[in-house]
Amino acid sequence: MSLLASTNNETQRCTISKKGVYFTFFWVLLIIQYTSIHGLKLASWRGPSSFLLGDVPVEREGHGMAEAFGKLFVFGGAGRSSEVMNDLHQFDPSTLAWTDLTSIHGEDCDPTPQPRQEFGFAASGDNLYVFGGRGKEGLLGDLHRYDPSALVWRALSAPGSSPPPRYGHGLAAAGDRLFVFGGMGESGLLNDLYTLDLEAPLEWTLLDSNSVAGTAPSPRKSLGFAAVGGRLYVFGGDTRSSEGSSASELYEYDPTNRRWLVLGASYVTGNPPSARYGHGFAALDGELYVFGGTGFPGGIGPVGGGAIAARSDLHKFNPKFMNWVQIKSIVND
Template identity: 30%
Template sequence: MRWARLPQSGAQPVARSSHSITVVDDKLYLLGGEHDPRVPVGSDVYEYSFTDGIWRVLEAKGEPPIPRVAHAAAAVGSTLYAFGGRSGLEMGEGASNDLFSFHIPSATWTRLTPNGPPPPLRSYHTMTSVGNRLYVFGGCGEAGRLNDLHVYDTETNTWAALAAPSEAAVPGRGGTCLVPAAGRKGLYVIAGFCGRELDDMHFYSLMEYGGCCWKSLEAGGESPGPRGWFASATTPDGRLVVHGGLDANNERLADMFVLDVHA
């Protein structure tokens, strides 16, 4: 496995943390986050092309989420979903568990009203999709850092709680990222904050492919290094992309790395 830095030009987003990036086909979509501490930068949707390395801002319609930090986002087909996060300036202030969809072809936002109990209010969590389902992991809740796991079925518009991994296998954390493995057989948990910035990576196999098994992973090349509050996504060919975040010196980053899991 090996990391490499990606080129960036065009309407490049400012350095930020606590945002999200989501890959759909050959494009990457960035939403939210903070440049100044605890101040949401807005609700603009940025689009990045892997083909030419150019950023642009989309002209969105509908009801967007209010500006927020520490939310999570993932895509099913050509629809982007954004869940939770907080809008307040103080830790825990304005925490939410709302769910929005963004239809990319029409650039339209919709606020959803799902069935079933949603995940508790949280921020600094992570979310990804496998098939028609969204998975939400961890974050900061009222009782501290979490490592719980929830699933949202986009076809039935329903939330359900799943079994959490053990605290020994994957400690509760915020500012981490959960991304799917190639072939939809499992999920990667990457770095995050558990009292300090982490540079670890774990793989969690989904129940239908062998059941709830965790293992730690290591990679060569130029590592992104310890960081939290960053964003990550998986490309169609199974590579992992990491963008921005906070390093161990509490500095905001604008770098971007890609991990070839087959190298």
């Protein structure tokens, strides 16, 4: 299952997946309150209080989800038969109602993006953006914009150094720019960083080592990528093309100074999440949240010991105080 969340125009595509597991229902996470007991942060989880209304999307994984106008939008992904899709759905948290927007279009609408999974899906301003992914015939490198208020898709063409086709990458918005990081391309795992200026005219820029200072994250896919306070953050990811090996580092990118910074033990306090990939990573009220994913207990790969396993832990990082906190669950309705 692919998850994308946004808040205050800061969006991150996150992926949580486990082969063979699909969901036909929708859970809403409410962190109702924090309670401090013996130094632990505790929070409650709640599901919807009533049945969902409307046309609930069919089960899928590798899809995108983003917020605009107080609504959640779900696009694409792969279903139970591994068939990739390009349907679009809207969820209203206030009414718990789904609306299928696949066949609803405004005037002068471009064709819907072709079916795909493990793509970038992000919100910036009043628009949603789709980039790349895996389609029916291979990797994709196309860019699309969706205007929820007008129900209109636009296929975008931007000059400059555009990202090559890829999947499992990060897509995030900071200010009036989109950023693409990493993923899996035709040549293998990637750690390149691109930015797209959303002000007319659109233009791609490759932020390579000649123009960026600091140490960039190693090549990876299925990573966490989010924006807070105008800065971008990378957490975890799958760092090998096969077998799967998870990472646990947290990186910060400053677009103004074009500098990467590894937020290791000398910078942060608290206990960071263990190594993982395919996790949820999202910004909320100036903080970053990590949920779930897949990893090896005790280390970043098989050498660390233990069998690879899916996780269900929740962690919070505060960029202002540079502090990690694990949030324990006290209620599970």
